[in-house]
Amino acid sequence: MMFILIAINFSFSLYSSAISSGLTFAEQKSYYAKINSDEVYFYEQPNDSETFRKFKLPASYFVLLTADANDKFYSCRYGDLNGYVKKEEVVAMNGTPATPYANFASFRVFALDGIELRSTPYKNPLNVVSKISYLEDNLIYYGSIEGDQLIPKKTKMWYYCKYITEEQTQYGYLYSTFCDELTNIPLNMETFDKIEGELFPVTKPEAQPSKSLSGTVKTLIVVGVSLPCVVIIYLLIKPTLITDSANKKHKQKVRKKRRHGDYFEFDENDLT
Secondary structure (H helix, E strand, O other): OHHHHHHHHHHHHHHHHHHHOOOOOOOOOOEEEEEOOOOOEEEOOOOOOHHHEEEEOOOOOEEEEEEEOOOOEEEEEEOOEEEEEEHHHEEEEOOOOOOOOOOOOEEOEOOOOOEEEEOOOOOOOOOEEEEEOOOOOOEEEEEEEEOOOOOOOOOOEEEEEEEEOOOOEEEEEEEHHHEOOOOOOOOOOOOOOEOOOOOOOOOOHHHOOOOOOOHHHHHHHHHHHHHHHHHHHHHHHHHHHHHHHHHHHHHHHHHHHHHOOOOOOOOHHHHO
């Protein structure tokens, strides 16, 4: 068993060394894209259904594009959130902004009895995440979205935010009427050259540039991985080989003993 563990550990170490040397995988690039409209949504799925809209992104700021999600969407990050944006609604820039995201403002709750933090911007007894108390200010604002109008003739606007406590961090929506007004987010005037063409082209393995492995290194890796496998297989079948050999020798002794006696006793096992 010890030999098997050593062989497996050796194979894993050799493979890890090849990976860490950066010789086998191409690094995935990411790009900042500017939000040029007040109507750009951050989605939780790469689907333009209203169901998957989380909030509107602050205009003039950026999202970090990380991959192609499908024909319509990029995978992206906004602060510490992972999500998706429509390709047609953002402009990829060749540069790194000093302030890519709006300064995530903290705000307070003014409802005397507190208000519910909800998983959707609608009043529903099943979507309550937590209860936020009066003057609570451990709330970080990301963006806003329209939902239920909880008070007649008031706004339909809800804030998407993060609620931080000592025990946990929760995300959800608060009805904006009961919170600080967050309409004075300054514009980000940073701009860069636009990136033209496809951001994440699909390339065949042989076309990737590269840090390709030399023939000698490839041979060493193949031998290094294969040899422990051979040792493992041998150790697994060795007990069977030893048992078969011992049984064969035993049968030969029994036959010899019988044939040198006063009579020969026929045993059907002698035919095998």
